[in-house]
Amino acid sequence: MSRLRVAIQKSGRLSERSQEILKNCGLRFAQSKDKLFWYGQDFPVDLLLVRDDDIPRLLLDGVCELGIVGENVAREVMLERNAGNGLSCRRKLGFGHCRLSLAVPEDMDISTSAQLEGMRVATSFPALTRNTLMEKNINMHIVELSGSVEIAPGLGTADAIADLVSTGSTLRANHLRELEVLFHSQAALYCTSISIGEAKQVLLNRLLSRIEGVLQAAESKYVMLHAPRDAIDKVTALLPGVEHPSIMPLEGSDRVALHAVCGETVFWEHLEALKAAGASAILVLPVEKMLA
Ligand code: PRP
Ligand code: ZN
Numbered sequence: 001m002s003r004l005r006v007a008i009q010k011s012g013r014l015s016e017r018s019q020e021i022l023k024n025c026g027l028r029f030a031q032s033k034d035k036l037f038w039y040g041q042d043f044p045v046d047l048l049l050v051r052d053d054d055i056p057r058l059l060l061d062g063v064c065e066l067g068i069v070g071e072n073v074a075r076e077v078m079l080e081r082n083a084g085n086g087l088s089c090r091r092k093l094g095f096g097h098c099r100l101s102l103a104v105p106e107d108m109d110i111s112t113s114a115q116l117e118g119m120r121v122a123t124s125f126p127a128l129t130r131n132t133l134m135e136k137n138i139n140m141h142i143v144e145l146s147g148s149v150e151i152a153p154g155l156g157t158a159d160a161i162a163d164l165v166s167t168g169s170t171l172r173a174n175h176l177r178e179l180e181v182l183f184h185s186q187a188a189l190y191c192t193s194i195s196i197g198e199a200k201q202v203l204l205n206r207l208l209s210r211i212e213g214v215l216q217a218a219e220s221k222y223v224m225l226h227a228p229r230d231a232i233d234k235v236t237a238l239l240p241g242v243e244h245p246s247i248m249p250l251e252g253s254d255r256v257a258l259h260a261v262c263g264e265t266v267f268w269e270h271l272e273a274l275k276a277a278g279a280s281a282i283l284v285l286p287v288e289k290m291l292a
Contacts, residue, residue, distance in 0.1 A: 002203060003044040005046050005064035007047075007055045007058050008049060008067065009052040009055070010036065013096050013098075022045075027042070028043075036048060036050060052070060052073050055067040056069060056074045056087060059086075065191060065192050067189075068188070069190060072098070075128055089188050089189070090189045091211075096187035099184050100129070100181070100182045101181050102161070102162050102179045103160065104159070106175045106176065108177075118139060120140065121142060121143065121158055121159070121162050122152035122158035122161045123163060126142045143158045150173075160179070212292070214289075216290045217290040220290065221285065222261055223239060223259070223261075223282070225279045225280065225283065226250065227280075231278045231279075235277050238270060238274050239274070240270060261287065271284070
């Protein structure tokens with residue numbers, strides 16, 4: 001029987017949320033702490049736990065069919081391999097936000113990236129950095145490092161760095177100043193573009209629709225409330241991401257019960273506006289699963 005392979009980050013920024021999404025799809029794995037391969041128990045999907053940088057290559061080489069990785073890492077490998085079509089991004093995942101930024105020593109007397117012309121920039125993302133600098137018409141010597149990029153200016157091996165920033169604490173700790181963002185990134189779901197045969201494709205489509213359901217459910221809330229019959233349109237317009245609510249009459253009353261799935265975050269401000277429009281008995285419930 002065909003089995004699918006999904007690659008996720010072994011440990012780091014993306015690993016916990018990646019595992020959580022797959023778990024919420026109903027996948028159970030026989031995990032062994034030391035091994036990088038988790039066998040899928042109820043559904044023929046196995047998990048590869050690897051370094052994030054390896055995930056795009058595993059997809060390009062057809063070792064796995066699906067992967068969760070940062071857009072920056074995927075973009076780097078696509079540029080490096082000139083493989084624009086080798087990977088297809090199915091969806092951004094809304095977590096793991098970070099940015100590839102140019103940074104310079106705090107005390108360097110410089111205010112724009114153009115002033116770095118001709119200097120050396122250390123980075124673990126040489127292709128992405130080269131490409132973006134080229135678009136900005138800036139020429140720099142790329143010093144490729146596999147890690148600890150932030151110490152390069154202090155060591156004198158580079159004048160600036162292009163590194164990932166999320167909270168900014170690594171830059172601060174190393175007395176570096178963020179000069180300009182080169183690339184915005186977040187975790188995304190990628191499929192291999194290699195043809196995988198019908199049996200695997202059927203499995204992949206099932207998994208993709210479960211993942212879509214998990215992500216949508218996480219964003220969605222089920223809202224129930226009572227409202228005056230003549231305020232239905234007004235109340236509906238106030239519910240984020242709702243077009244067609246269910247309306248049920250309330251016996252012996254000019255009020256109705258209104259139920260709807262909100263596809264966007266429901267804030268306290270929404271509830272206050274609903275109340276002001278005449279709604280009462282407002283309940284907001286989490287949605288566990290969803291299948292469109
Ligand atoms: C990145 C980057 C910095 C750090 C910045 O490494 O290289 O070290 O994150 O984050 P901060 O702004 O929150 O301090 P990453 O966590 O991706 O590790 P990796 O390079 O080993 O994958
Ligand atoms: Zn990494």
